[in-house]
Amino acid sequence: MLSLDEIVGLLKASGEPTRLRLLALLAEGDLSVKDLTAILHQSQPRISRHxxxxxxxxxxxxxxxxxxxxxxxTRDEAKGDLIAAALRHLDRQDAMILRDRxxxxxxxxxxAQQATDYFRQNAEHWDELRLMHVPESAVEQAILxxxxxxxxxxxxxxxxxxxSILSLLADRCRGGLGLDSNRSMLAVARARLDGPDHGHLHVxxxxxxxLATLDRKFDFITIHQVLHYLDDPSAALQEASRVLQPGGRILVVDFAPHDHEFLRKDHAHRRLGFSHDVxxxxxxxxxxxxxxxxxxQAQGLDGEMAADPLTVTIWLAEKAEGPASEGTASEGA
Incomplete structure (x- = not known):
């Protein structure tokens, strides 16, 4: 519950055209200051102030x-309800709102096109590029x-x-399906999985x-080094949950938070890693x-600790049988 003063303060904070437009855009997913500046065609200092x-x-x-x-x-339930109520009555056909969307x-x-172009250019050398981040053999062993x-x-x-993940888990599953939007990547995957031991695997x-077109449920889902290419990684987890059976498991592999800005420019990364809390x-x-x-933690090619290491994190989670509830997570080092 919110007090009278709190509600008045929230209404004042949101009761301005640019700030209401910002809330409407953030309802569509996480966005950076750069994204919001480009969408609203306002200066960065002005957007940052709002x-x-x-x-x-x-x-x-x-x-x-x-x-x-x-x-x-906000993830606060009461404040979130207040925002949702305001946005629910916002005319989605308003000219300014339509332009923002x-x-x-x-x-x-x-x-998305930037990422697609990057994947197409590097498909044949993809596994080599991953050596820059962390030894794949160590990640694979940690997955197992x-x-x-x-x-x-x-x-x-x-x-x-x-x-690579389908190949790694080939003898651990009765059937496996790999999904990717990039045809160049799929061509490499098909070549890798072309063999008698991989007849139960498809891409x-x-x-x-x-994932609405998938005609069946799965009991195990993997998302390996993918989320950092997405504008809204949480949306991928929500969609995965739709096709995962209750009690099924999901395994996510991605980077921990880091400061390597060149990965945005040169390697199409949208997010610089994810904390445990997020x-x-x-x-x-x-x-x-x-x-x-x-x-x-990443190591150099000679086995020594890398000077400025990228850390890879593995998360394993289970889909709740009922409504989502707070997990009792345990962390390993």
């Missing part, structure tokens, strides 16, 4: 990532350790890339943010309970 007021009022939250900051709507769509398409004696009936690998083109919150919102969170 976001500061929304943040101080508790209507939005900040997600710092290196030199960038992403913003999202159109620019948002253009930015997301441009970001995390799985333990878990038996997999139907595996879904989202953003399968070159099919197909698809969008991990739209991932747990997203998992919880998607109906998962985190069971394991393990950090793997």
């Amino acid at each position: 976001l500061k007021l929304l943040y101080e009022s508790g209507l939005v939250e900040r997600l710092p990532e290196g030199a960038w900051v992403y913003y999202c709507l 159109d620019r948002l769509k253009q930015i997301k398409q441009a970001n 350790d995390a799985l333990g004696d878990i038996e997999i009936d139907q595996l879904l690998d989202l953003g399968t890339g070159t099919g 197909q083109q698809g969008d991990l943010l739209d 991932m747990r919150r997203w998992m919880h919102d998607a109906g998962f309970e985190v069971a394991l969170a393990r950090d793997l």
